[in-house]
Amino acid sequence: MYLYNSTSHKKELFVPNRPDVVKMYTCGPTVYHYAHIGNLRTYIMEDVLEKALRYTGYNVKRVMNITDVGHLASDADTGEDKMLKGAKRENKSVMDIAKFYTDAFFADCDKLNIKRPDVVEPATNCIDEYIHMVSKLLETGKAYFAGGNVYFDTSTLEKYYVFGEHDEEDLAVGVRDGVEEDSNKKNKNDFVLWFTKSKFEDQALKWDSPWGIGYPGWHIECSCISMKHLGEDLDIHAGGIDNAFPHHTNEIAQSESYLGHKWCNYWFHVHHLNTEGGKMSKSKGEFLTVSLLESKGYDPMAYRLFCLQSHYRRNLVFSWENLDNAVVAYDKLIAKIAGLNSEGEVDQSAFDALKERFVGALNGDLNTSLAVTAVYDVLKAKCNDATKLAALADFDQVLSLNLISAAEKLRKQQQEEAAASADPEIDAMVAQRTEAKKAKNWAEADRIRDELKARGIEIIDTPQGAKWRKV
Ligand code: AMP
Ligand code: ZN
Numbered sequence: 001m002y003l004y005n006s007t008s009h010k011k012e013l014f015v016p017n018r019p020d021v022v023k024m025y026t027c028g029p030t031v032y033h034y035a036h037i038g039n040l041r042t043y044i045m046e047d048v049l050e051k052a053l054r055y056t057g058y059n060v061k062r063v064m065n066i067t068d069v070g071h072l073a074s075d076a077d078t079g080e081d082k083m084l085k086g087a088k089r090e091n092k093s094v095m096d097i098a099k100f101y102t103d104a105f106f107a108d109c110d111k112l113n114i115k116r117p118d119v120v121e122p123a124t125n126c127i128d129e130y131i132h133m134v135s136k137l138l139e140t141g142k143a144y145f146a147g148g149n150v151y152f153d154t155s156t157l158e159k160y161y162v163f164g165e166h167d168e169e170d171l172a173v174g175v176r177d178g179v180e181e182d183s184n185k186k187n188k189n190d191f192v193l194w195f196t197k198s199k200f201e202d203q204a205l206k207w208d209s210p211w212g213i214g215y216p217g218w219h220i221e222c223s224c225i226s227m228k229h230l231g232e233d234l235d236i237h238a239g240g241i242d243n244a245f246p247h248h249t250n251e252i253a254q255s256e257s258y259l260g261h262k263w264c265n266y267w268f269h270v271h272h273l274n275t276e277g278g279k280m281s282k283s284k285g286e287f288l289t290v291s292l293l294e295s296k297g298y299d300p301m302a303y304r305l306f307c308l309q310s311h312y313r314r315n316l317v318f319s320w321e322n323l324d325n326a327v328v329a330y331d332k333l334i335a336k337i338a339g340l341n342s343e344g345e346v347d348q349s350a351f352d353a354l355k356e357r358f359v360g361a362l363n364g365d366l367n368t369s370l371a372v373t374a375v376y377d378v379l380k381a382k383c384n385d386a387t388k389l390a391a392l393a394d395f396d397q398v399l400s401l402n403l404i405s406a407a408e409k410l411r412k413q414q415q416e417e418a419a420a421s422a423d424p425e426i427d428a429m430v431a432q433r434t435e436a437k438k439a440k441n442w443a444e445a446d447r448i449r450d451e452l453k454a455r456g457i458e459i460i461d462t463p464q465g466a467k468w469r470k471v
Helices: 037-055 082-090 094-111 127-139 168-174 218-230 241-259 290-295 300-308 320-338 348-363 368-380 385-399 403-421 424-438 442-454
Strands: 002-005 010-013 022-026 060-066 119-122 143-146 149-152 191-195 234-240 264-270 273-275 316-318 457-462 465-470
Touching: 002 264, 022 037, 022 218, 037 060, 037 094, 037 234, 037 264, 037 273, 037 290, 037 300, 037 316, 037 348, 037 385, 060 094, 060 218, 082 094, 094 290, 119 218, 127 143, 127 149, 127 191, 127 218, 127 241, 149 241, 191 218, 191 241, 218 234, 218 241, 234 241, 241 264, 290 300, 300 320, 300 368, 316 320, 320 368, 320 403, 348 368, 348 385, 368 385, 385 403, 403 465, 424 442, 424 457, 424 465, 442 457
Parallel strands: 022 060, 022 234, 060 119, 234 264, 273 316
Antiparallel strands: 002 010, 143 149, 149 191, 457 465
16 A cells, blocks of 8 residues: 655555554544534544555554543643633533543544544543653653743754644644743743643643643653554554644654654644635534534435545535535435345456455555545446445445445335335325315315325325325
């Protein structure tokens, strides 16, 4: 598989450190609010990456953190703790907020067929690990204590901006929301590893440490949680593009300083979902969640298809019109699959040819839009339906669009409708009502309508005549 690596700015052949396992780490949600569908775009594409690796023969161990402490309003070290902000907003405790929104996050993931990573670790579980890493960084002169906080000293690094240039927009996201100068910092990019001197005195969760009672910085959690479960090296680290700076840049700085060697080989960044008005936000305008889509009648699978139709390294613009197009595409796709007949033998060589195209799309830097095209190629192929269904079921291990189950559901629904419409007794009553209407015998027509209604049947008068359905 070729994957674009944010450190080299090139597509590179993916070669894991070990043949038996791919070690993959993904930054998890900050559980102070619902995830918006932009956040979920990132998790969908990471899910596809994990599944594509498994599908192409790798064994993957994937770890994800849950940020329930330490993420301040700015991704730099200023502002209020987001968790505390959530707790205040809802008049609940930080732990209650964390539990509620962690559950909500995984409920959204389930709706979008996003697999739960093998290990999910809340940041508040790993305080000892942070203290250990920060202590070693202090001992080796990579960190310093100033004004009550422990800072990482970026002047000890040969290179800090490991990802090179970023779009100005991405950098702006990293340092958004009124960054204040912190006079304790020796260098402008130094970042906090451990806070004891919180600007917000009512910080809810605090722990004892060699430097006083306090709480960890945001970046340290991903380094420590990754090492706790995956050891001292990592094949793939994934996250949204806004995490590249400063979050991932700081993770690399502290991890490699701690380890004394290279830490992670491939950095996979998913670009943003924006609205037509710009950046997607939890605080501005309409807060776009999976539940909101559902309340407007959208199937979450249509949103998943919408995401898969574009490449993860392109910004994607969300609009209701774009989503409507995905709905039409999804419904057509499912209707076509529902029309396939499963009887017959799978033609193995035709199956292999279809699969080759699909695998080729995945191997080309996870080109999901080409992978979706491979689905359409299956439907157009000159092989029998059994082979098509086998290929679609196979591809759906990665795409997770419910291609087979949604088609089966539709087929069942269509069969039920057909069976219902084949009820001769009801047909006869509807015909009698039509006759009664023709004869202007309104009382009889109404009587038949009411009798059918009592039996749960609704008559619909159409230009082609009276039809009926079960209600
Ligand atoms: P957060 O819950 O804010 O820590 O973010 C969770 C994940 O969503 C991170 O990997 C972010 O980089 C990613 N993310 C944030 N905003 C967007 C967006 N508009 N589009 C795609 N991913 C995003
Ligand atoms: Zn992270």
